Amino acid sequence: MTSIYYASTYGSTKQYAEELARRVGVDAVPIAEAGEVSAGTAAGPIVVLAPAHGPMHEGVKFVRSLGSEALRNRPAAVATTGMTIDDFVTTADPTGGLLGDLADSVTRFYLPGRLNYSELSAAHRNVMRGLITAVKMKPRKNENERNMIDSYGKDIDRVDFARLDPIVEWVEVQQI
Template structure:
């Protein structure tokens, strides 16, 4: 039996919820990113890393992008629809070292509640929304469309069924 760790970085709880579900389904160790250390990675056959997408970056991904793992699986959590979003630039920024790349990447939809955003995130979203308001919808990229559609609202796209492909993939390599 493979030893599996699910390491996550969650700011508002969506990523944590997915990480808990995956850890539960796989019987994996659940580790919050701030508690994880590079030397821990060698103790596991499979590392699953998850971070929320903020400002086109994967939160906390430096742990796994700078330290090789036997099997590294990444799942991101963001508001954009994975079926229409191109994550290429985000993945290149998160994993610039060609020698350390995830074996497989999954993208899941998260949630936002503007009433619970911290000062920095609330003001960042306000600035982004002002820029988006000046554009015609036909000129907006996927992120800008999501900002337009969700600004000021409470939106929850979290879905337990969306972890099924991740579970199946891990069970296939474990």
Template structure:
């Protein structure tokens, strides 16, 4: 089955994962906004950065899919994907844009990215400053994984990218057949 890796990345973590996945599988990786016609592909492997409750490029990619095309999705975000509440939130971000027939059958993976406040756009820096102020008002024991990540990393450059966490996605790709 012909496959393609697409990614939606603003600051680079999803792109880095997509390129590493491409190197490990031999499947071509492209930015989602440059993908064009997806008809030749039986399977689309999508990696997207999580921004403000959405997954960058996922909705457009899903709209471009034809019936019968397989989809695998990996989110890339700052908060720990091993936290059950955070993982549930990430799944809901993905399922919100999937049609009903895909929502229950699409494998969803979660990868940890990073943030560099110096590289953030002015609107994103402003949004993070507002979020940080809100988080600081909340007692530590009541903070979600995402809120803890914001508090712990605010103003810093941190990189949680770990290519070993691609193993689950690699297994799903191999299970679904080859590139």
């Protein structure tokens, strides 16, 4: 049976996890409530959804806690939710970099998220202000950095449930 775990800061990853769980007929479990996952003895794929916040990625941390031995017995995927432009995140593959030696054994997906500045915590708003200030000072900005500047301070929702289709297909293939 497929296991779906998630972490969500502002809700878009939770939305994705719940919709994915509905589509494959299981429950989505918050990573914080996962307890010990018996990845080595259970059957079916593991899908972990989590947002990326710079070098912090709760989904990667969770998958790394399972260890390479457990992942030999059970296919795993990480779906990262974020605001990065698709082409940029596909080329850079930051989730693969964070997975390190597990990258070859974990399938990766990217889901566009939601960032509502009107809902940000004061700490997160300050981090974003500092990040945008630093990006604005760069002489040659890439497309993703220009997008960050253009969207700063705005409420943007790019959640798209159609982006779950490849994950559902991956799950179905793993269950054969």
